[in-house]
Amino acid sequence: MKIFLILVIFFLGGFVYFLFPISDNSSPEYFKWKAEYDQDALTQASMEKVLLDTNFNFDRVELIEVGPGKVYYSLWGHLILRFVGSGKTSEEDLSLSFLAYFSDFPVNRYKASFGGYTVLPKLAYYKNYVEEYQIEEKRFMHAYPITLTQNQKDTLLLKLRSWVIDKSKPGTYSFMLNNCVGVMIKLFIESDIIPKGQLVEKRRYPNEVAGIFLKFGLIRQEDYLVYANE
Numbered sequence: 001m002k003i004f005l006i007l008v009i010f011f012l013g014g015f016v017y018f019l020f021p022i023s024d025n026s027s028p029e030y031f032k033w034k035a036e037y038d039q040d041a042l043t044q045a046s047m048e049k050v051l052l053d054t055n056f057n058f059d060r061v062e063l064i065e066v067g068p069g070k071v072y073y074s075l076w077g078h079l080i081l082r083f084v085g086s087g088k089t090s091e092e093d094l095s096l097s098f099l100a101y102f103s104d105f106p107v108n109r110y111k112a113s114f115g116g117y118t119v120l121p122k123l124a125y126y127k128n129y130v131e132e133y134q135i136e137e138k139r140f141m142h143a144y145p146i147t148l149t150q151n152q153k154d155t156l157l158l159k160l161r162s163w164v165i166d167k168s169k170p171g172t173y174s175f176m177l178n179n180c181v182g183v184m185i186k187l188f189i190e191s192d193i194i195p196k197g198q199l200v201e202k203r204r205y206p207n208e209v210a211g212i213f214l215k216f217g218l219i220r221q222e223d224y225l226v227y228a229n230e
Contacts, residue, residue: 023104033105047123048164050094059085060145061156063213064095065206065227066133067140077206078133079180081187082126082143091127096160098122098183100173112175119170119183121163142227144210144219152193159191177203184209193218 050056064080080097087093100112101120111117133139148156163169170183178186181204188194194216204212210227213219 023106025105030105044120044123047094051123051164052161056086056094056157058083058094058153061148061153063144063146063210063219064129065140065142065144065210067142069133069137069139073175074137074139077139079184079206079209080129080141081184084145087125091125091130093126094123095126095129096121096123097129098170098173098180100175101167112173114176115172115174115178117173118167119163119173119178120167121160121170123164142210144213144223146213146218147220148193148218152191156187156191156193159187163187177201179203181206181209185212188213188218 062082062084064082066078066080068075068077078097080095082093082095084090084093099120099122100117102112102117104111108116130141134141170186171178173179174182182201185194185199185204189196189199194212198216199212210219210224214221214224
């Protein structure tokens with residue numbers, strides 16, 4: 001009986017530590033993380049200036065479905081929105097995905113899973129996403145052109161800019177619900193492109209979103225069928 005209790009306490013302690021690791025702000029690993037964190041913040045700020053510039057323009061948008069990765073938090077894939085024609089070249093098209101803005105080291109997994117971190121509208125050149133996901137991680141990237149009117153493009157950009165200026169507006173990040181999929185769908189709902197009340201709030205996965213956009217006429221059937229059977 002004592003051995004059983006010891007094992008239970010051991011595993012419960014390990015589980016609690018997994019969810020709530022002890023904060024670190026002095027180790028070599030922390031300073032490495034902090035340097036990367038600060039550099040990422042500078043890069044993000046420069047990309048936000050591009051989006052907020054009054055001369056920013058794009059021809060159309062594409063929904064990019066990224067395949068599953070090898071680490072546990074990437075097993076369900078990812079979503080990117082590409083602003084086609086916004087760059088000097090196709091490689092420099094500004095692209096967007098939604099991530100948690102982790103401000104703790106190590107990551108508090110409870111907050112990451114259930115809410116507590118700010119949503120980061122991560123902006124990067126399309127070539128950076130290709131290098132990260134397709135080249136380095138060997139994940140597929142399926143592109144679905146999205147059909148929008150000029151008014152819908154304008155409202156989408158206006159809503160996204162408001163989220164970039166005030167990052168509390170999308171709500172706190174939650175791996176379980178308000179994740180890369182949930183926030184992307186919310187962007188289209190709050191931009192009055194997907195009708196409010198049409199989607200029950202529940203967890204969805206990246207490989208389901210193209211079908212949802214097809215349902216609302218944002219993706220053409222022929223474009224959707226290119227990858228439907230994979």
